[in-house]
Amino acid sequence: MLQITELTRRFGEVTAVDRVSFTVPPGLTGFVGGNGAGKTTTMRMVMGVLGIDEGEVTWQGAPITSADRRRFGYMPEERGLYPKQGVVDQLGYLGQLKGMTRAAARETVMAHLERFGLADRAKEKVEKLSLGNQQRVQIIAAVMAEPICLILDEPFSGLDPSAMDSMADLLREHTSTGVPVLFSSHQLDLVDRLCDRLVVLARGRVVAAGSSEELRSTGPSRYRLVLDGDAGWVRDLRGLHVVDVDGPTAILEVEEPGAEQALLTEALGRGAVHELSPIRPSLADIYREVTA
Template sequence: MLELYHVSRSFAQNPVLNDISFTVPGGALTGFVGANGAGKTTTMRIIMGLLSADSGSVTLNGQPLTGATRPNFGYMPEERGLYPKQPVIDQLVYLGQLHGLSRSGARKRAMELLARFGLDDRAKSKLESLSLGNQQRVQVTAALLHEPDVLILDEPFSGLDPIAVDAMSSILRDYAARGVPVLFSSHQLDLLDVLVDHLVIIQDGRILADSSADELRATQASRHRLSLGSDTGWLRSEPGVTVIDISGHEALVNFDSESDAQRVLATAMSRGPVAEFAVHRPSLADIYREIIK
């Protein structure tokens, strides 16, 4: 488990991280989400030792991170750092050797990962000849070459097409299945529901949530979706009902109690046909939007 304890960081007297603490469990995919400037990249740089914290600490399995620990991390920074005029395979082999792999071992591992991304036929191409999405795949490959013990990925899905997103998701799930802590940031909220096991939400340098996906859903009030044969505006004046959204014949509401739900259902049926009256399972994207309000 990767853990951050009371980490703070300021730049020129401007606080960027304010006493943040959260965990990245082993064997789970942890999504790290927040608006631009919320502090995600600064946090990842502190984890990797590229920035120092003003206070607080980062540990792995209870032990402080050191120069001997971090080389076993896989890191993909926000700013891509590969060489545009070099062939893909040459620089991947070079980077693999820097991590202690033999030349032949680095080449074999690189080709395996490129094949998973559908890029094995472009291994000898110069990086600059690839599309931006394919360059992103190569960057991720570089982070995975040495079979890291921890994965820290800053926007790994940026620029990827749906096929590459599926390949990336599969690779990250494989690492989580081995017990590897995986922390990745993403602005693609639709990925949260299908991918993450654990969610950390940061806003203005403060942690607003640090929970498993199931725990976050359980904390949300019970919601119901209604689809009626007539306008649903009358729900606004019903006691025991909190309207979340109304659009014509459809509504999303919270009920104070089960008896309120049953009473509203009876009222709706007396007004006309009811096409849907069902518990609404909030997506993690919905929960994120609710938390940052």
């Protein structure tokens, strides 16, 4: 398990990351936040490519060492590879830097290229590949050496839907063997769909963390009511906050537990009720709320 405790980084006057704490247990953890929220800065500190002003990063309970990091898979924010070097050559090089033998690195690289349908472009220079393919090569660089933990900065950006699926499959393969994966993304629906947990960052601070169910349950529960006639009368009920009334439809927030039952009784007494249903807030709603 990767644990981040009170991590802080300042750039001059600006505190980019402000006492950030969260854990990355085995499984997929989504790292969500707007531009400049501090996601990349946090990930770079975890990988040791940026100095830490305060706080610490621990791996399996002990302060992280460079030997640990050497076994991490890392994908930096801007896709970085040697543009003028062939795909196999540079992936093989990166594998060797991570401690693989030349032959083992080559073998793993070819297997991964095969999987992404890039085997026939193995000898091509990276700059000749499309951006999506460059990204596939990049993710191979991160996962090829059987990483014990994955830190991926925006791995899904710029991928087409089928590439996203194969990327997601690849990540699940690694999480299924108990590898913690932390990945950042702007795409909330994607994070919602894939992640076991998520950490929301805003202005350098953690504003929410937990499973998406946990996050959803923290907000007030909302209901949608659809009647035959006008729903204006709901404003007179106690224990409810009326968010919106539009003709026969009303959106309500329950302030006192059980108020929704009283509402139903009242509504049935007044006529037909077409719908009374809880509204599952989307992650985007929650995100807007916690980062507001």
